[in-house]
Amino acid sequence: MDSVWPQCLARLEAELPADEVHTWLKPLQAEAGDGQLRLYAPNAFVVETVRDRYLGRIRELVAYFADGIGLSLEVGSLRRTAPAAAAPATAAETRPAAPSTLPSNLDSHYSFDNFVEGRSNQLGRIAALQAAQKPGDRAHNPLLLYGGTGLGKTHLMMAAGNLIRQQNPAARVLYLRSEQFFSAMMRAFQDKSMDQFKRQFQSVDALLIDDIQFFAGKDRTQEEFFHTFNALFDFNRQIILTCDRYPREVDGMEPRLKSRLAWGLSVAIEPPDFETRAAIVLSKAQQRGVALPEDVAYLIAKKMRSNVRDLEGALNTLAARGNFMGRAITVEFAQETLRDLLRAQQQAISITNIQKTVADYYQLRVADLLGKKRTRSLARPRQMAMALAKELTEHSLPEIGDAFGGRDHTTVLHATRVIRDLVETDGKQREDWDKLIRKLTE
Numbered sequence: 145m146d147s148v149w150p151q152c153l154a155r156l157e158a159e160l161p162a163d164e165v166h167t168w169l170k171p172l173q174a175e176a177g178d179g180q181l182r183l184y185a186p187n188a189f190v191v192e193t194v195r196d197r198y199l200g201r202i203r204e205l206v207a208y209f210a211d212g213i214g215l216s217l218e219v220g221s222l223r224r225t226a227p228a229a230a231a232p233a234t235a236a237e238t239r240p241a242a243p244s245t246l247p248s249n250l251d252s253h254y255s256f257d258n259f260v261e262g263r264s265n266q267l268g269r270i271a272a273l274q275a276a277q278k279p280g281d282r283a284h285n286p287l288l289l290y291g292g293t294g295l296g297k298t299h300l301m302m303a304a305g306n307l308i309r310q311q312n313p314a315a316r317v318l319y320l321r322s323e324q325f326f327s328a329m330m331r332a333f334q335d336k337s338m339d340q341f342k343r344q345f346q347s348v349d350a351l352l353i354d355d356i357q358f359f360a361g362k363d364r365t366q367e368e369f370f371h372t373f374n375a376l377f378d379f380n381r382q383i384i385l386t387c388d389r390y391p392r393e394v395d396g397m398e399p400r401l402k403s404r405l406a407w408g409l410s411v412a413i414e415p416p417d418f419e420t421r422a423a424i425v426l427s428k429a430q431q432r433g434v435a436l437p438e439d440v441a442y443l444i445a446k447k448m449r450s451n452v453r454d455l456e457g458a459l460n461t462l463a464a465r466g467n468f469m470g471r472a473i474t475v476e477f478a479q480e481t482l483r484d485l486l487r488a489q490q491q492a493i494s495i496t497n498i499q500k501t502v503a504d505y506y507q508l509r510v511a512d513l514l515g516k517k518r519t520r521s522l523a524r525p526r527q528m529a530m531a532l533a534k535e536l537t538e539h540s541l542p543e544i545g546d547a548f549g550g551r552d553h554t555t556v557l558h559a560t561r562v563i564r565d566l567v568e569t570d571g572k573q574r575e576d577w578d579k580l581i582r583k584l585t586e
């Protein structure tokens with residue numbers, strides 16, 4: 145009987161690629177006795193994979209070499225080599241633990257179909273879609289979506305999770321905000337159930353964690369996450385994360401974690417441009433069955449640029465008020481209803497405010513922006529500030545020229561054209577532009 149497993153293994157080695165045998169089958173320990181061949185695997189992943197991919201063939205071989213003996217596969221190790229681990233969790237115990245205690249938390253409303261694509265989120269959308277279509281593929285594992293608040297990161301992450309489950313209903317997808325990961329870990333600490341915590345997290349097929357900037361400064365959480373990450377990554381489970389900025393810029397994030405995050409694909413989600421904002425408002429209105437004329441969508445999109453959540457808020461306000469008052473949503477009605485909201489957005493953005501923000505951003509003095517010096521280090525920020533003034537305020541070109549030390553309106557026009565071209569062609573300038581817009585509008 146003792147030779148059954150070596151015989152099976154020899155046959156499997158002849159049939160399968162060497163790396164598969166090495167990764168999945170060699171780590172199994174075998175024990176034969178009482179009419180039973182017991183296979184022990186080092187952890188639940190190996191059990192799962194062996195069961196999914198190889199158990200059928202192993203069963204055939206066992207029957208061939210020792211007809212009539214039983215076969216079992218579970219997490220654990222041979223009693224003689226590890227007496228302390230005498231009560232190994234069986235695969236049957238380990239596997240269902242995750243779904244029963246950890247619901248997926250996915251919101252099924254988020255899908256790729258109801259996500260509006262634009263220049264600002266195109267890469268993020270395609271990356272999330274590919275991660276969902278080929279979960280665990282090294283090209284996008286981990287997938288990190290980063291960018292400002294309310295720009296659709298959670299939407300894309302959830303859409304990916306939903307699609308993974310749609311394609312494979314048995315897949316265990318777990319979505320958590322980083323605070324929830326932290327709380328679950330703290331609870332496990334208190335209950336002395338860290339082993340179970342680890343097993344649960346490490347046994348999912350896809351782990352989605354939102355807003356990982358909250359891990360900053362929490363060393364123990366980062367460490368646990370690091371281990372979870374490694375375990376999932378090694379077994380080609382998909383990891384999707386979001387962060388409010390590029391993780392390298394997050395203070396208090398461990399360097400080894402930062403470097404892990406950079407292994408896969410990191411994609412920035414930018415604030416949407418005007419056309420995308422308008423398309424989002426129209427699409428949300430349509431989904432909710434709100435009759436929203438295009439000119440009202442343009443009005444909202446023009447005035448509200450900070451984030452998509454605010455656009456939705458404006459639409460909801462209009463829909464609720466229109467419904468309550470029994471009025472159609474027209475431009476006049478929108479201006480009247482959203483007056484305070486629009487004014488609040490507008491007020492925050494004055495030319496003075498723009499000049500100060502741009503000067504701070506480039507570490508200059510406001511006087512430098514208004515002065516006559518034309519060195520490149522001053523000229524570009526000055527053009528940026530003028531272009532932002534044109535984009536974000538209602539002031540005319542001559543008024544903007546005046547506010548920038550009495551410059552001619554053609555200078556302002558030239559600045560807006562130069563910056564528009566640079567934003568299209570130069571990644572660094574686009575990043576500066578997007579960051580400044582965010583600072584001024586959030």
Ligand SMILES: Nc1ncnc2c1ncn2[C@@H]1O[C@H](COP(=O)(O)OP(=O)(O)OP(=O)(O)O)[C@@H](O)[C@H]1O
Nearest residue numbers: 258259260292293294295296297298299424452453
């Ligand atoms: N391109 C888009 N198309 C359709 N809806 C969008 C789009 N971008 C964002 N939204 C919607 O905007 C709202 C806010 O998006 P989401 O919660 O995904 O933002 P976030 O980037 O995760 O923000 P935070 O960092 O604050 O969590 C959601 O209701 C989402 O559906």
